[in-house]
Amino acid sequence: MTTFLSSANLPDEYEQLRRSVADFAKNVVAPVAAHHDETKTFPYEVVAGMAEMGLFGLPFPEEYGGMGGDYFALCIALEELGKVDQSVAVTLEAGVSLGAMPIYRFGTEEQKQQWLPQLASGQRIGAFGLTEAGAGSDAGGTKTTAKLVDGEWVINGSKQFITNSGTDITALVTATAVTGVDSNGKKEISTIIVPADTPGFTAQPGYSKVGWHASDTHPLTFDDVRVPEGNLLGQQGRGYANFLRILDEGRIAIAALATGVAQGCVDECVRYAKERTAFGKPIGQNQAIAFKIARMEARAASARAAYYDAAALMLSGKPFKKAAAIAKMVSSEAAMDNARDATQVFGGYGYMNEYLVARHYRDSKILEVGEGTTEVQLMLISRELGL
Numbered sequence: 001m002t003t004f005l006s007s008a009n010l011p012d013e014y015e016q017l018r019r020s021v022a023d024f025a026k027n028v029v030a031p032v033a034a035h036h037d038e039t040k041t042f043p044y045e046v047v048a049g050m051a052e053m054g055l056f057g058l059p060f061p062e063e064y065g066g067m068g069g070d071y072f073a074l075c076i077a078l079e080e081l082g083k084v085d086q087s088v089a090v091t092l093e094a095g096v097s098l099g100a101m102p103i104y105r106f107g108t109e110e111q112k113q114q115w116l117p118q119l120a121s122g123q124r125i126g127a128f129g130l131t132e133a134g135a136g137s138d139a140g141g142t143k144t145t146a147k148l149v150d151g152e153w154v155i156n157g158s159k160q161f162i163t164n165s166g167t168d169i170t171a172l173v174t175a176t177a178v179t180g181v182d183s184n185g186k187k188e189i190s191t192i193i194v195p196a197d198t199p200g201f202t203a204q205p206g207y208s209k210v211g212w213h214a215s216d217t218h219p220l221t222f223d224d225v226r227v228p229e230g231n232l233l234g235q236q237g238r239g240y241a242n243f244l245r246i247l248d249e250g251r252i253a254i255a256a257l258a259t260g261v262a263q264g265c266v267d268e269c270v271r272y273a274k275e276r277t278a279f280g281k282p283i284g285q286n287q288a289i290a291f292k293i294a295r296m297e298a299r300a301a302s303a304r305a306a307y308y309d310a311a312a313l314m315l316s317g318k319p320f321k322k323a324a325a326i327a328k329m330v331s332s333e334a335a336m337d338n339a340r341d342a343t344q345v346f347g348g349y350g351y352m353n354e355y356l357v358a359r360h361y362r363d364s365k366i367l368e369v370g371e372g373t374t375e376v377q378l379m380l381i382s383r384e385l386g387l
């Protein structure tokens, strides 16, 4: 296993990937990001470009149509995309770490053969259906039910805020549902693969959101949805536990994305502070501005160190729950704080939507909420400390 010490000694294969995604982000994503944000449209052509580069297959073995890389490779790509556009980055993050990964981790050989090649190719994307109106941080509050009737799961209920769930290329949603009660009278929660074209499954109209306008998010309804018994993903009753494992990993991916945001804000500010003059000199020559940007750089570097550490622990098979929660918390706070400071450095221009820092300002808040709120990360960290 490779030891990931720092960005200064990134092994060659990751450095090459980083450069090619950075080029793609600059030349393909950045020019259309403001347009998709403004028009609230899903960036199909950008997703097709990411698919062509193999980004959706990064952590999956070649036998399932993947690139034979690892989770850290996905993180490196997410950091570069996060610098220029969060909607595109989260489409990849949710597609790979939440959409396809549960099938790779917990699927039968048949399920992997059926679904992974299309998901890893990026021709289709998957979604992760955990959250419900009454079950967010407390995801065990799931009310959606699945009953086995004549060899089929009959699913009824609803999900909310589900990313990638209603696009033209959405292949499936893996949904948690109550499938019974265990011997202690506790709800038994299982995960079921629901193909997007199943009758009774509906992605309701999308939300009006503060940001992430080009990312696809919908409430979902399941109205007597029938899927074969074989669509059970993983062991019956292990659905909640399996999804928590997926979320632990996903936090490292979202931390990489957030690190990109924090760094993207620094990069924009350094450039702007040298160009923009006030009182006869570049604004960056004022210590108040230079120190603000220096602090932003420190936040981005700390966030990166935290997610590298979590990824290294995960890939070496060591416990990584606490490191992933720390990485997710510090990086999302770094993104939000840097986005706020960046808009200040840009003055009035920082309030204009056409500027990247303005988009980061609107987009970043959700990083402190999705895939576990900051409070949930603190809960996980304190539990790991035995508190």
Ligand SMILES: Cc1cc2nc3c(=O)[nH]c(=O)nc-3n(C[C@H](O)[C@H](O)[C@H](O)COP(=O)(O)OP(=O)(O)OC[C@H]3O[C@@H](n4cnc5c(N)ncnc54)[C@H](O)[C@@H]3O)c2cc1C
Residues within 6 Å of the ligand: 094, 098, 127, 128, 129, 130, 131, 133, 135, 136, 137, 138, 160, 161, 162, 163, 164, 209, 212, 217, 366, 369, 370, 371, 372, 373, 374, 375, 376
């Ligand atoms: C744009 C977007 C995309 C999303 N994508 C997905 C997706 O693809 N799949 C999916 O399943 N979900 C998704 N979500 C849902 C997201 O993960 C949840 O919104 C999040 O986990 C918080 O749940 P909640 O909204 O129900 O808030 P709540 O759980 O109701 O929390 C409200 C507040 O109370 C705090 N809180 C709750 N319990 C405690 C406690 N015990 N101690 C201290 N504070 C507490 C929380 O931290 C938060 O500040 C998405 C959400 C958004 C907005």
